[in-house]
Amino acid sequence: MKTLLLLFFSLSFFTINAQNSSIKGRVVDEEGNPLFGANVLLSNGDGTMVDENGKYSFKNLPSDGYEIAVTFLGYEKQTKSIALEKGATKIVNFTISTSQENLQQVEITGRKARSYKNELTYAATKTATPIKDVPQAISYVTKEVFADQQAYRVNDIVKNVSGVNMFSYYDDFTMRGFRSGDTYINGLRVVGLFGPQPLLANIERVEVIKGPSSAMFGNSIPGGVMNRVTKKPLAEDRKSINFTLGSFNTLRTTADFTGPVNEKETLLYRLNLAYENSDSFRDLQEFKSYMIAPSISFLPTDKTRINFDLVITNFDGKLDRGQPIFGASAGTDLNSTPISFAINQTNDFQKSDVVYSTLSLNHKFSDNISFNASYMKYLFEENLVEHRTSNQFAIDGNGEQIPTQMGMQVIQRQRQFIADNLSSYFVFDGNTGALEHKVVAGFDFIEQKQPRGAASAFARGYRLQNGGVSSNPADFQNFLLDANGNPVPNVPHFNLDDPTYNVAQLSDYTFTQSASSATRYYTYGFYIQDQIKFNKWQVLLGGRQEYYNDIVNVDQPDEETTTQNKFLPRLGLVYSATNEINLYGTYTQSFQPQGLAAQTNPNVGGPFDPVTAEMVEVGAKGEFFNNRLGANLAVYYIENNNILVNANEPGNPELLRQRGQEESKGFELDINGRILPNLSLTANYAYNEAIISESDNPNEIGLRKENAPLHQGGFFGKYTFIDNKLEGLGISLGTNFVSERNTFSSELQLPSYTIVDAGVSYKVDRFNISFLLNNVFDETHWVGGYNYVRLFPGAPRNYLMSVGYSF
Known part of the structure; x- marks a missing residue:
């Protein structure tokens, strides 16, 4: 009797595992280079990252229809649909191209990236310019840093910006040794709140354009301009x-x-x-x-x-x-x-x-x-x-x-x-x-x-x-x-x-x-x-x-x-x-x-x-x-x-x-x-x-x-x-x-x-x-x-x- 029970459970185990399926593949760019760190997401909510060889895998999946989406900062999103049979291993490779998204001149469409790194600035030149191409120091803190530091107010995050420190408890800072002046939101000057500290809940990032910036903003202090960029609507849920x-x-x-x-x-x-x-x-x-x-x-x-x-x-x-x-x-x-x-x-x-x-x-x-x-x-x-x-x-x-x-x-x-x-x-x-x-x-x-x-x-x-x-x-x-x-x-x-x-x-x-x-x-x-x-x-x-x-x-x-x-x-x-x-x-x-x-x-x-x-x-x-x-x-x-x-x-x-x-x-x-x-x-x-x-x-x-x-x-x-x-x-x-x-x-x-x-x-x-x-x-x-x-x-x-x- 014990032998029969053991045989039954063994057969059940192998039968169940035989029904489990897997998906694997590689993600590379147009030149065949592996995109280490790209995100791969299944329609059932599972997700993983691409390794240094460009490989990814999902194991022990039930047979079903799936959508696989690959995203990576600076590259076009790519999605493929597959049908996964019982016990099968499906190989799905991706070659994704760099993003050709047209950059708008004013910041209307929101930033999709989820990273400590920010690619662009609008306030520094009035155009969507890569920070790398702006001939002036620009420091910033993104909402992803806010979240990981559980920051709630602007004063909580200035420690992440070089050359900026708090002057008092108020909306009041020292920038390169000079006390801050006006407040800017989306590149527009507003009333400086010397009392309450501004909240971060609706802020996409805080950026500091270092040094004199009067050529873009009019009268301003020599240490820099702190600009708060608000979150904008996205085209994805x-x-x-x-x-x-x-x-x-x-x-x-x-x-x-x-x-x-x-x-x-x-x-x-x-x-x-x-x-x-x-x-x-x-x-x-x-x-x-x-x-x-x-x-x-x-x-x-x-x-x-x-x-x-x-x-x-x-x-x-x-x-x-x-x-x-x-x-x-x-x-x-x-x-x-x-x-x-x-x-x-x-x-x-x-x-x-x-x-x-x-x-x-x-x-x-x-x-x-x-x-x-x-x-x-x-x-x-x-x-x-x-x-x-x-x-x-x-x-x-x-x-x-x-x-x-x-x-x-x-x-x-x-x-x-x-x-x-x-x-x-x-x-x-x-x-x-x-x-x-x-x-x-x-x-x-x-x-x-x-x-x-x-x-x-x-x-x-x-x-x-x-x-x-x-x-x-x-x-x-x-x-x-x-x-x-x-x-x-x-x-x-x-x-x-x-x-x-x-x-x-x-x-x-x-x-x-x-x-x-x-x-x-x-x-x-x-x-x-x-x-x-x-x-x-x-x-x-x-x-x-x-x-x-x-x-x-x-x-x-x-x-x-x-x-x-x-x-x-x-x-x-x-x-x-x-x-x-x-x-x-x-x-x-x-x-x-x-x-x-x-x-x-x-x-x-x-x-x-x-x-x-x-x-x-x-x-x-x-x-x-x-x-x-x-x-x-x-x-x-x-x-x-x-x-x-x-x-x-x-x-x-x-x-x-x-x-x-x-x-x-x-x-x-x-x-x-x-x-x-x-x-x-x-x-x-x-x-x-x-x-x-x-x-x-x-x-x-x-x-x-x-x-x-x-x-x-x-x-x-x-x-x-x-x-x-x-x-x-x-x-x-x-x-x-x-x-x-x-x-x-x-x-x-x-x-x-x-x-x-x-x-x-x-x-x-x-x-x-x-x-x-x-x-x-x-x-x-x-x-x-x-x-x-x-x-x-x-x-x-x-x-x-x-x-x-x-x-």
Whole structure:
């Protein structure tokens, strides 16, 4: 009987296995080279990667009909249908060709790639140009890096960009030693949000165009322009949802849906959603936000593309002004207060709404002429109540600072900003003899205004003996004194030794009302640019005439306008040394008009010349490992002139002076992409010496600029196992380091730091589970800072765990 049973099970086993079938084959390019790392996907959801010999295989498949799709970055997708019989092995080979997809002039059709590497930039030249062919350093971080680092805000990912570091907790950075200025979305300037950090849920990538870029963007800072590229609809169905839990009571969820609306794929959609409710390692700080971001693309013909984006974001939390420490007279000790220490009160709040919409059009009149236009309307509203430092320590009855008592003020504010941005240009493609030309000629218009109705109320200073309050040191003899003989503050001092948090009674303070008059500035420019190609050489020639107009007391009898104009040239040269490596050099300028207050207020000592800068940069760009990995090396020198600083005149605190010159020089390296099909990497390093080079104050010359580290860099890599035993398991490891930085207080320096992050993930079927541990060794560090009363510590050790599903 046992023998019969054994025979029965043996026959059953062989019968079952005999019915299992397999598919195998090779994937090569048009020249027969194996495409190591290409993705092969079966219609039943199974997928694999091509090995170094170009081979792939699927085993133990039931007999059925299958579709096999092969995709690889830079190559056309290819699909084959087969019928698989019981017990059969089907050999299916693929020869796929490089992609000949016509690159649109404006970024309307979304990026399909799923890689740390990005191929193209639009903002740098106004045309779809390979980054390798742009004669200027461009760093970027893609949404795939966002996902693997579980990043939620822009501040979470700047560590991946060479030469860029946080200046504070706000939308506020240092680029090549210069503090950032305006914010750009899809190459269009919007209102800079100095408070809430922008969310990443609807962002495809963040790119930084290094150095002066005024020839393309008008007035801008010399360090660079940070551009946020939003996700666009795709012509293929992709849907995903993600849930994240973590330290500090973090709860986040995001969703991303995209695909065609009709069978002809002429109408595409995308919808991004995000929600967060979390606390912080900082006392009393919290984050409540949501985002709704629908997008529609309409492609009625192969010559016309139209896209509409709408983004609605709400922020509800508190404005974190940073960590105060004991005053200098108590010794410089960054640890005199804990990094969690904040000085808000319980009922403070910052509520803000950001809404913007963009309409973009691309139309090809012929193979040689196309027209592009983008218009964005951007609205920002804020309602704020905050207890914050008065930027000085408390004083005693002798007028001396009390280093453990923080002077305080309360601000109530309601305001609105509106921005309109129009970019329009023609692109002409043609030849003159052996020269290939791509000419861009266009007009930009930008307007930002604060309409009537903006108002603030301030409670600050010390109470006077006869009633009222004053912040003027000249009134010290008239200050009301307490039982200990110390001045009585309007807003109680904050005891750094023994903090107290309450529901503040705003009615106890004396407020000064401050209505803000309507303001407006607008700037417009005409520009022309020619990208010339001859054999291995490419030349970029461009120029822009910019007109900047600043208006105060809008629509009032005393309305006043200041106009500043500037012509801005641009020159770049690219040489293709090999098929993989391009060498380049560039010369650019930047221009920043002085604000109207600095030009017209008689107390400040103006008018002043505009801030102007110029840059010389040389470098090399390469693509390696079958174009899977991109690298950029840049060496640069930037000279910035006519910087306004406070003159520190005791009799006139408003007086400004124009410091002579600042300079920044150094080199940077960025690497992004895949070394192996299952090993992704982003790495960067920057050496930057940013100093004050000329000044009417000899003591300033040679000082390093604030929050400008000499060294910074790091890497982040993810390795995914593809063998049968560990298939789907991923391990990630990253580190970033920043050297010492100066603050606005000459004796206070922020120490260097090195942070290590590590994670593990597992992908099974359509689920992806990931765990990330940030700051593994719990290093205390500061990402930026102003002075003793406002430092910005980085987060201690924390974790994030997410579960995602794609369908």
